[in-house]
Amino acid sequence: MNVSATQSSDDLALTAVVKDAARRQLAQHGASGLSLDAVARGGGLDVSAVEALFPHRDDLLTALVVDAYDASGAAMEQADRAAADAGAPAGARLLAVARALRGWSFANPSEFTLIYGSPVPGYHAPQDTVPPASRTPAVLAGILRSALEGGELTPPRRTLPGPSLLRPEALALFGGAPPAPFSDIVERGIALWSSLIGLLIFQVFSRTHDSVRDEAAYFDQAVAVTAETVGLVVPLGEGDR
Incomplete structure (x- = not known):
């Protein structure tokens, strides 16, 4: 899923937090170990907030x-x-x-x-x-x-x-x-x-x-x-x- 250019500044900031947490997961567990639940925990977020931006793991990977x-x-x-x-x-x-x-x-x-x-x-x-x-x-x-x-x-x-x-x-x-x-x-x-x-x-x-x-x-x-x-x-x- 592409992040829309019309997103609010709050959404863009949240996207950055999610991606940073995902990159930490990549470093620790590799791409095959990436999950939305783990990313949410690593970023101190509710998983529903992550899923609102990236409904599936593959969207985040992309x-x-x-x-x-x-x-x-x-x-x-x-x-x-x-x-x-x-x-x-x-x-x-x-x-x-x-x-x-x-x-x-x-x-x-x-x-x-x-x-x-x-x-x-x-x-x-x-x-x-x-x-x-x-x-x-x-x-x-x-x-x-x-x-x-x-x-x-x-x-x-x-x-x-x-x-x-x-x-x-x-x-x-x-x-x-x-x-x-x-x-x-x-x-x-x-x-x-x-x-x-x-x-x-x-x-x-x-x-x-x-x-x-x-x-x-x-x-x-x-x-x-x-x-x-x-x-x-x-x-x-x-x-x-």
Whole structure:
């Protein structure tokens, strides 16, 4: 259930209390352990007040999912604007937004787990979550489009074989398929996006701490290596972190 923009200030304040209590429940018990009764107790509220805003647990979960996608997407967008305004090349912009997403993920591990961890049993995300979820790939697509138009991409050594496997909406997000030699840049961009999320899953869930001495530095290196698959150079100069 979406929170209406016409709600009173009291309703908005109550919604904030409910969401805060729900996030504490996420941190303690995970999304599968979330319940309206527990949220009401955690927020010092009557369960009927919670149900008036979110009739079902899934309504509350959806609101939390939307908030998480919006917050993480906003962090990336802000970082990209700052880098672009400073005249940074596309590779530096990519590193800036990746770092911003990493910073948000470590600051909000429960919310990160909600949107990128294991699916919640019995929960099926509604269409309302699609636009917020699209903010992350939209930032990456914008950077790649800018790099393409600015001549900052190196042509791939080989194009991906076979016909395009893309859905029309993926091409639309990028602004259409570019001509050769960058005709498969959208497919490569999806690989970049999935690699970024996979790297964050490894780091947030402590899968790399036993393997590398400096996880933040390794993150930057991994972003740079992955960016090479789309023909983009990420600067990793001394003191760049």
